[in-house]
Amino acid sequence: MNRHERRAANQHLKKENKTYPDQLISVPESEWPRREPGMIALWRSNRFLVQVYVENNGVVRLSVCRTEINNRGQWQENIAWEELQEIKNQCGYEHFDAVEVYPRQKDVVNVANMRHLWVFDEPLRFAWRNV
Numbered sequence: 001m002n003r004h005e006r007r008a009a010n011q012h013l014k015k016e017n018k019t020y021p022d023q024l025i026s027v028p029e030s031e032w033p034r035r036e037p038g039m040i041a042l043w044r045s046n047r048f049l050v051q052v053y054v055e056n057n058g059v060v061r062l063s064v065c066r067t068e069i070n071n072r073g074q075w076q077e078n079i080a081w082e083e084l085q086e087i088k089n090q091c092g093y094e095h096f097d098a099v100e101v102y103p104r105q106k107d108v109v110n111v112a113n114m115r116h117l118w119v120f121d122e123p124l125r126f127a128w129r130n131v
Contacts, residue, residue: 001073010069017046017067024050024090043091048083050091060119062091062098065112075113088117097124 001009024043029035032042040060041052044067051063064087068076088098098117 006069006071006073009073013067013069020044020046020067022046024048024087041091043087045090048079048087050087052091055118058121060093062088062093062117062119063114064117065114070113077113079115084115084117088119093119096120097127099124 022045024045027042027044029042032039036051036053038053038055039051040054043050043052047067049065049067053061053063055061064079064084066076066079070076084100088094088096096119098119100115100117
């Protein structure tokens, strides 16, 4: 993406971001940019885009990115833990544990500034609990 394309994409995203609230809202399927295998929901706010997938093993995955592009033409980085926790909650998974995976080096796939949370339907045995 050249400088002109980045500028145009950023202007488009800034304009589009103004049409969304601070809180995530569910985007109707008819408005999804594309339908991907396993994708069951799309959430959007003025700062984040969240794609929800059901994986082959039945685990739900939230793929999260910011709705801004950096100077290299990539999604803006640096999504904080607190933001991910709030995103998980706003997508309806506040009563579920989720994890972020740091794979073996040979399995790393890092093609975009996206974060992925895997949501489990049973409480994780190794998680801390506020009792």
